[in-house]
Amino acid sequence: STWGRILYTTDTTRMSDTEDNERSVPKEPIHFGSLDAQERARISEGAGVDGVKGPLSAIEEGKAAGNINFAPEDAEMMELEEPSQAIREQREKMLQSFELNKRARALALPTSDADVRIRLRALQHPVTLFGEGPGERRERLRGILSQLEQSGVDIAEMIAKYAPAASELATAEGSIDQYPYNTEGTIQLKRVRMAVAQFSLNRAAKRIASQKEESMQIEALYRGQYTPWEEIRKGKIKSLKRFTTNSSNIGDERPLTSCRLSARGDTAAVVSWSGTCHVWATDPAKHIATFQGHSARTTSVDFHPGSGNGLPLAAANVVTASADGTAKLWALNGRVKPLATLTGHTARLCHSRFHPQGRLVATTSFDNTWRLWDLGAGGQCILEQDSHLYPTYGIAFHPDGSLIGVTGLDAFVRLWDMRSGKSVQVFEGHVRDVLAIDFSPNGHTIATGSGDHTIKVWDMRRKKCVYSIAAHTHLISSVRFEPTTGWFLASSSYDGTAKLFGCDGWTLAKSLTGHNGKVTAVDVAADGRFIVSSSFDRTFKIWKREEHSLRLEDLEAEAEAEAAAANNEPQSITTSFENAPNGKAEESDSSSDSSSDSEGEGEAKESGDAGMGTGGTGGTGDDVMEVENDD
DSSP: OHHHHHHHHHHHHHHHHHHHHHHTSOOOOOOOOOOHHHHHHHHHHTOOSTTOOOHHHHHHHHHHHTSSOOOOTTOOOOOOOHHHHHHHHHHHHHHHHHHHHHHHHTOOOOOSHHHHHHHHHHTTSOSOOTTOOHHHHHHHHHHHHHHHHHTTOOHHHHHHHHHHHHHHHHHHHSOGGGOOOOOOOOHHHHHHHHHHHHHHHHHHHHHHHHHHHHHHHHHHHHHSSOOTHHHHHHHHHHHHTTEEEEEEEEOOSSOEEEEEEOTTSSEEEEEETTSEEEEEEETTEEEEEEEEOOSSOEEEEEEOTTTTTTOOTTSOOEEEEETTSOEEEEOSSSOOSOSEEEOOOSSOEEEEEEOTTSSEEEEEETTSEEEEEEGGGTSEEEEEEEOOSSOEEEEEEOTTSSEEEEEETTSEEEEEETTTOOEEEEEEOOSSOEEEEEEOTTSSEEEEEETTSOEEEEETTTTEEEEEEOOOSSOEEEEEEOTTTOOEEEEEETTSOEEEEETTTTEEEEEEOOOSSOEEEEEEOTTSSEEEEEETTSEEEEEEEOOOOOOHHHHHHHHHHHHHHHHSOOOOOEEESSSOGGGOOEEEOTTTTSHHHHHHHHHHHHHHHHHTTOSGGGBOSOOOOOOOOOO
16 A cells, blocks of 8 residues: 555656646747727628628628518608607707706806906807806806807807907996996886885984984983883883783684784784685774685785875775785775786786885785886886896885885895885895895894794894894794884794794794794784784784883882882792682682782783683684793
């Protein structure tokens, strides 16, 4: 066995040597490279490899044998069905769009805005569009160049032809930023603007005189040893907490979209998805009239400034806007048909507002314009203004009537001068659609509500946002200053609440809860005693503030009473089971007649009465009310 293993090993070793000798024989080198040119030439000639026929010869033999069939040139072709044809066209458009964007990204554009403007003028295109910034203008030039390149136009030749003239024209103008966008107005518009100027100047003079008098009074108070202004401010904020539900009423069969109070606060109007408008008395709540005339949902309602203050009932007391693209004027003398219909917008309307003078009505629409209507000329449109790149939404007039503020879904707020027609200020800061706007009676403060859940306070003198309020947890549907002095701000939101903020510090003073759906609008009466809110739950609520004196003598007496009550030690509440009938406990509180407890009980009683539906037939007893004790 040992010799066998040795022999086996020896033979195996010899075999390995033989294989190594065979592997060491050099072979011909192989050169790697591209054979595409040779292969294309071989295939075009129809030749094969090692005697095998090529592809072309094989196709010819297949055709000759009848195994491969080709349609003749005059054969009848079946067209694709319409869905297939639409899909095919859509794909072709997508490919063209991709190719266009690819070419646009590869274009070399000037970085200077002046050069971009000159290039646009050389290409026979508008130098700038309304509201267009330098970045947007450069992207518009990129799109124009890519389209021209795709259509086969020689861009270099075109620019060389028109560029010198464009540069000379730009130099002659001095600055292309002054590109005019003015159109000649009518004589009627000129007369209206002159009337607005006279009206606004008179009101501004009265407002400034009133503000100077108030400032002198405050300064005189601070000069004395006792400074009660802080007490007055606290008294005002405390009075906001006394707002409770006066009535809760079903406004319509469909969700309510907006609400408004008259100047005196004795009348309220609500509109809904059904296209109707209902007018109610506020205290007590009583239905007065119903207006039906719109063919789509009604989006906004407003009262004439003189409604209830001497304006005849047969005149246009109410204006409504609708998604049918029209606005209608209504009387309060029992007439069920509209006095006039304002037509001209090409898309649904968002809001309509009376000018403080009462002669004009302004409307916003999804056609990206706002319009001005002259009621003295039978409701004729005297101004159509392209103000935003996206639909216009909120609208409000300055208390003097000199300015109009317009908000849009492009997150911008624009102020226009009613006397000259010029855009005087643009506010930018919201990151979502701006849905609401209102002017403060002080003449220089604006509040706007947006889909970004915030309220921004703007100062027209400083031309910027001075405060941002994280007001709600959902989009803000409306904002409204107290119309007389502007000492508080009301807001409504789709989070189901309406809130009151003190304008001295913008702190939350009261949250009005009770609606079971999105709150679409809120409005404040001129005297600040009534607030109305509308909701998707088909109800509108009228909130009333308790009578509370803000005179200095009354505030001092109230402060002394509270200080005296704070110094007194509270007496304990004893519970006796011995003399209680039927085993029920008796509670005795010797301090139950104190001012603090009586105030809480009064508020609870009023809230309870409100929950029972004070207001006649419109009251509902299932409203959830929150009773807040100020103490």
